[in-house]
Each structure stands twice: as structure tokens, then as C-alpha cells.
Amino acid sequence: MATDAQLRDLEQRPQRYWNADGIPELVMGLVWIIWGVALLVGEALPPGRGQQGYWMVMPAILVLSGFGANWLIKRLKERLTYPRAGFVTYREPGRSARLLSAGVAILTAATLAFLIVTGRQGGTEQSAAPAIGLILSLAFLVAALRQRAPHYLALAGVALMLGLAFGALRLGWDAINWMLVLLGAAAALLGAWRLARFRRCNPPSVEHHP
Template sequence: MPASSVCPMRPTWVRQLEAYWVVDGLPDLLVGGVFLTVTGWQTLEVLYLSPPPLARFAFVAFVFFTVLGGRWLLQRLKWRLTYPRTGYLRPALPPRQRRILGLLVTGLGGLLVVAALSQIGFPPLLPGLLSVFLTTAMLWLGWRYARPRYGLYAVAAFLGGVCSVVSLAHARGVAFLWLADGNAVFLSTGFAALLGGGVTLRVYLHRHPLPRSVSDE
């Protein structure tokens, strides 16, 4: 039984239990895929400034499905890949009040950011803000789950932001529009997440071959 502890406040076994959701790299692959799709879409939008309505609808539907159906999709994949190998765990949910509060804070925060950006109309700020947000989020996830690969994603998000902010000053036309939408940040973070998730999944599948049968009797 593991006795060492990464952080004196939270023993290793608790961290391992909490990190079970990301142990296989599947969430990273999903996030990486979404980020690269967003980049691809925005690149097309920049190149063909008025995309057909059907394409715009497809993109909105994709984002909507990913946000709402991402967890469902991950669960389906986990039932095929993860749970038959290392077992099923349904983590305890936080109390109902805390969940509602979290949703409210996230929703209000999102609305405030959107409102502020639409009022200020500051596209050059967007990549920087996005980079800071993603870097912070990745560092927090890395600390919470004690998974170094999130440090790699944080570095990628940070470098993407630096690249955008530095390049924006000199960029013109299509290149300016592409950078101002935060594409460099999405591209670098998405690529890092896809790479990290892929390697993690490969290592996980290699370490945990499918057992022939598990009897609990």
C-alpha cells in the first residue's frame, strides 16, 4: 500500500483516487481534439470570412455537444477501455449546494468575460487572457492530480500566449485575425493535450492488459 505523500495535506492514495478520471489520458485526448477543432474552424473562418450558415450551425452544434456530451462520450470510452482493465469507480459528488454554487459562479464568470470583451472590444487582449486562464487551469489540475503532464500543457498554453501577444504587434491582415482569436493558444495547448493524452493512453493500455476474467467470488 502506498505510504508516501506528494503533499502533506492530501495523501497519495486520495490523490490517486481523485485522479482516476484522468488516469487513462482520454479526457486529455477529448480536450486536445476540441481545441484543435476550434483552431481548424477559426482558421477556416479567417480564410473564408463569411462561412455558410450550415457550417456555422455545425460548429455551434459541435461545441454544444462537446460541452454537454463530453462526459457521456468519455464514459462510453471508459466502459470499453478503462473499467474492464482497472475497474469502475464512481467518485463521490460534492454536496448539491456546492455544485449549484459552482455552476452559478462559472456561468456568471463566463457571462462577465463575454460582456467585458464585447464592451471593450479588445481582441489583442484575448490571447493573453486565454493563455493566462489555461496556464492557471493546467497548473491547478497538475497540482490536484499530481500529474506532471499538465505542466507540459501549462507550458504549451503559456508559450502559445507569449507567441500570440508578441506576434500580434507585427501581424497584419489575416495573420492578425488568426492570432487575435487565440488560435495560437488553442493550437499549442490542443497539440500538447493530444500528445500527452495519446502517450498516457498508450502507456496505460500497455501496463494494464485486458484481464481474461475477473471473479469476485
């Protein structure tokens, strides 16, 4: 007789399957690198029309790359994962889940904007890197526990170490951009390693149906 826990485990398999191939970390890591480099370039541009124009289009680039990442993850899974380990169409999240996600995203963006504005005024920018490192680390920890994805613990450790290291280096706001680049590199490397391992363990299936 199956227990509640066993049934829950089976129902959560699709979510774990999403994380099994390393593609989400690989793509998100690349996106974070692009974001970090784009922000560093923006900070380095000399003041003037060029810089103003750059910062005008920057938010659109950040948002579009986020959507693009989702599209790329799905295409890569169709090409690399599904032919080897099976095809899955995930259930669309319900209305309440969508509202919750949107609420968390808006709250996070508002908190970051508030921290940046008050930080610039109050000169607390040196504490931004450790604070963001801690927040990211906690987010990875929650993801690791909720999605039963222990590899996220490695990223939690990297985020925390980077936050502390950049806090000690006292680079100001640039520290956050560098953190994005390095954390992105760590995520992309972890994803690439996991994808290679997944492909080794799951040879392509020729035909699977009776």
C-alpha cells in the same frame, strides 16, 4: 494507525484514477482542435447569409461537442480502462458543487464576452492571447495541484508559451483560435502517449474475482 493525510490520500485515489489513463486529455484535446478549426473557418467565411447561418449554429455545435466529449470519455474508459484496471462509478457532485461549477462557468463566459467586446472597441485584441494563455496556464496549474496530476504542468507550460508566442506574432483574435488548435494538439498528443503507456503497464485482466 492511519493519519489524516493517509486517509485523505486514499479517498482521493478515485479522482487520480480518472486522470491515470490519458483519455480525458486526449478527448478534450480533440474537442479543442475542433473548436479552434470551427472558429477559424467562421472567421474566414465571406460575409453573407452563409456566414450568418454558420455563426447561428456554431454555439450549439460548441455546447454539444462539450457534452459529447464527456460521453466519449466515459465510453472509452469502459472499453479501454476498466477491463484492465477496474471499474469505478464516481459519486455525483452535491448541489453546492454543481452550483459552484455553474457559477464559475457563467463568470468565465461573461468575462470572456466582456473582454472580446471591449477588446474589439478598444483595440486591445493584441493582448488577448497572452492574457488567455496566462489564465489557461493558471487553470492547469491549479488542476495539477488539486488533482495531483503533474502532467497538467506540461500543459500549463504549453499554454503560457503559446500565449506569449501569439502575443508576439500580433495575429489579433485569430491568435486565440490558433491557440485552441495548438493547445488541443498538445493535449491530445500527451493524452495519446499516456494512454499507450497505461495500456502497456496494465494488461487486460481475464478474471479478478474470488
